[in-house]
Amino acid sequence: MDKYRIIVAHPGQQHSYRLAAALNRYGCLFTYMTTVYNKKNGLVVKLLRLFINEDNKKRLERRRCDKIDDKQLIQYNILSGLILLLLNRVDHSRRIYYWWNKKVADSFGRKVAEYAVKMKADAVIMYDTNAKSCFERLKQAAPEIVRIMDMSAANRSFVKHVYEEDMDKNPQWAEILRCEKRFLWDYSLEDYEEEIKNAHFFLAASNVVKHSIEYSGRNGSDVWVVPYGVDSGIYAPSMRENNGAVRFLFVGAVRQMKGISYLLEAFETVNPESAHLEIVGDCMIPDRLQHKNASNIEYLGYLLPETVANRYKDADVFVFPSLCDGFGLAALEAMASGLPVICSANSGVADLIQDGVNGFVVETGDAGELRDRIVWFTEHRDRMKDMKRAAMETGRNYSWEKYEDNVNRAVIEMIQRKYKNG
Numbered sequence: 001m002d003k004y005r006i007i008v009a010h011p012g013q014q015h016s017y018r019l020a021a022a023l024n025r026y027g028c029l030f031t032y033m034t035t036v037y038n039k040k041n042g043l044v045v046k047l048l049r050l051f052i053n054e055d056n057k058k059r060l061e062r063r064r065c066d067k068i069d070d071k072q073l074i075q076y077n078i079l080s081g082l083i084l085l086l087l088n089r090v091d092h093s094r095r096i097y098y099w100w101n102k103k104v105a106d107s108f109g110r111k112v113a114e115y116a117v118k119m120k121a122d123a124v125i126m127y128d129t130n131a132k133s134c135f136e137r138l139k140q141a142a143p144e145i146v147r148i149m150d151m152s153a154a155n156r157s158f159v160k161h162v163y164e165e166d167m168d169k170n171p172q173w174a175e176i177l178r179c180e181k182r183f184l185w186d187y188s189l190e191d192y193e194e195e196i197k198n199a200h201f202f203l204a205a206s207n208v209v210k211h212s213i214e215y216s217g218r219n220g221s222d223v224w225v226v227p228y229g230v231d232s233g234i235y236a237p238s239m240r241e242n243n244g245a246v247r248f249l250f251v252g253a254v255r256q257m258k259g260i261s262y263l264l265e266a267f268e269t270v271n272p273e274s275a276h277l278e279i280v281g282d283c284m285i286p287d288r289l290q291h292k293n294a295s296n297i298e299y300l301g302y303l304l305p306e307t308v309a310n311r312y313k314d315a316d317v318f319v320f321p322s323l324c325d326g327f328g329l330a331a332l333e334a335m336a337s338g339l340p341v342i343c344s345a346n347s348g349v350a351d352l353i354q355d356g357v358n359g360f361v362v363e364t365g366d367a368g369e370l371r372d373r374i375v376w377f378t379e380h381r382d383r384m385k386d387m388k389r390a391a392m393e394t395g396r397n398y399s400w401e402k403y404e405d406n407v408n409r410a411v412i413e414m415i416q417r418k419y420k421n422g
Helices: 016-025 043-049 054-061 078-090 095-118 132-141 156-169 171-180 190-198 207-215 260-268 305-314 329-336 348-352 367-379 381-397 400-421
Strands: 006-009 029-034 073-075 123-127 146-151 201-204 223-225 246-251 275-280 297-301 317-320 341-344 359-362
Touching (some): 006 095, 029 095, 123 132, 132 190, 146 400, 156 207, 207 223, 246 329, 317 329, 341 348
Parallel strands (some): 006 123, 246 317, 275 297
16 A cells, blocks of 8 residues: 555544554554653653643543654644643633634644645645644645644534524524534634635545535535444443333433533433433533423433443433434444444434344434433334444444544545646
């Protein structure tokens, strides 16, 4: 297989470690570039450890990838990146955070572009909302370098469109939804549109993301859909029988953007003796809307990943009614744990669902259809075992090893197409 000089760059982290490791496995990663990184024997990290608590030390330890050699690493804007991490935790208004994030991304992107030109790279892969300055500079200084944008989430203009449709349909929750993603209305989205315009090609986590790129006028032939993976060794199914109420599970931020109002409304008229719902995640909605008096709805709050894995084992069905989600990794984890999934059509994980086999896809924002599918599971317990097995097989089919193979192949195809077409 051809080997190219490919740069992967992200001022934060996201899933860039996975992509960089995949390319490195095939000898195609030239450099990984970031801001804050737990580099072995790094002076900044050593100093930082003296002043942070144990919880933050654990977070810092996770900011490295053992599959990337430190010699392949370049860091820019380290101090700016540390300030950004602090703002992410203390700036609850998000206004200063968004302002600083743009400054860091723009500065970081320009330095990535300068390095790519200097080293005559074949391709630069950057991430949505962080690629504008880099792609602009490359377009001017070195148009031959392939500009690839990796997108795990749907593009912001499309998301805003989806949210506004929901706000019109569900006015009771409109202001709550607006507050959850206020920057979509408070700030211009032109920069996001510009980076989409300047990219040659796209890696998309799902067809929802692909559709959002097309929404901004790009051709779908420039998009490669590469689903993420899961470690099935961590998420093992219990496959035990349950003779009580069917146990439904939601994992994620408890917000309207995740479709929580439709899930609560769906459970409103379900027989509490036949179905029980556990909600895992930080709850960000007002108390008056949480249906806490319902005997079959239980809020567990934020749980550590290893505890969440146990909740998967104890559940029967996973529900994921998000208004717009680029993938939904929690749903794939649930499938690897043997849980059939009920998800919305605007959830990226819908790509993996076969109706009546490993779950169901429902219309986004339709509490009635969601309720019908919840009731279906309570009335078809005889189908549960086969659907659990099918869900588990689906989850195990989407491993991180498969992701690495697919994403490496996709990137090589992009570079070869660019070179062929000029």
